[in-house]
Amino acid sequence: MSDSPAPAADRPADAALRTGFGRLLLFVYGIFALAASARALVQIITHFSEAPLAYLLSGVAGLVYIAATVGLAIGGAKGRRIALTSCSVELIGVLVVGTLSIADVGAFPDDTVWSRYGSGYGYVPLVLPFFGLWWLWHHRPSKD
Amino acid sequence: MNGPLSVATIIAALVLALWCLLRSSRNRPPSRFDLAATAALGVLVIVLVVVAVVGLFDGSRPAETGTFVGYLITTVAFAPVAIYLARLEPTRWGSLILGVACLVIPVLVLRLQQIASVTTGV
Incomplete structure (x- = not known):
């Protein structure tokens, strides 16, 4: 994917955060919000005691994706702040949990979205926050 | 399911x-044909999902029926949501939304097969 932004002609500079590439991000974040939180819900309801830490992390990951999706959807200064926070948390989360899940297998007997840097999800969880942060940076409010 | x-x-x-x-x-934005x-x-x-749901009443259920049903609902919802978003976004990104959705659907179908096979052993 060569992700050069769409030409200025069809995308005004002051277009909302949620349009253009942002709409694609919104779609992918929505998928992950659903995937991560549904997975966590099933894990917590059916066999929470097996790996409480992993399942709680799954739950947190789900909430972070939901927050990012909502932030991108509402846009504006507030949405941008929400999305910025959740993308940052997500980046730290996938790096920390990914590293821990490789270094200390005992702590993560069952998989989460972020285990092994999200390898169970085609490493999309690792790449996604970079795209998210890039888009938010690219789309920062101008001074004028 | 297979x-x-x-x-x-x-x-x-x-x-x-x-x-x-x-x-x-x-x-290129999504054309009428793409949509x-x-x-x-x-x-x-x-x-596909209707066939799978009928299969649920056939006796052998997947070990994780809840997960299976969740995946069924998600799978059905995928194309309509993608079309809705793609129509809001008449740019190249709209086409990419359709493309991503079409890439995820096979994954969902494969996951459904995986979940279904745990009990049926097909």
Whole structure:
């Protein structure tokens, strides 16, 4: 994917955060919000005691994706702040949990979205926050 | 869940994904044809899911029925949501939304097969 932004002609500079590439991000974040939180819900309801830490992390990951999706959807200064926070948390989360899940297998007997840097999800969880942060940076409010 | 219908759905989705990615890379918004093709894929998915739901009342249920049903609902919802967003976004990104959706649908079908096979052993 060569992700050069769409030409200025069809995308005004002051277009909302949620349009253009942002709409694609919104779609992918929505998928992950659903995937991560549904997975966590099933894990917590059916066999929470097996790996409480992993399942709680799954739950947190789900909430972070939901927050990012909502932030991108509402846009504006507030949405941008929400999305910025959740993308940052997500980046730290996938790096920390990914590293821990490789270094200390005992702590993560069952998989989460972020285990092994999200390898169970085609490493999309690792790449996604970079795209998210890039888009938010690219789309920062101008001074004028 | 392992029948020719699943195979057909997966192949159709992959072909359409390739097409939509190509359209996006050539900076084209989703055309009527792209949207209609995705809708047709959505219909194929609905048929697949109906077959799977009928299978649920056939005796052998997947070990994780809840997860299975969750995946069924998600799979059905995929094409309509993608079409809705793609119509809001008449740029190359709209085409990319369709492309991504068509890439995820085969994954969902494969996951459904995986979950279904735990009990049925097919």
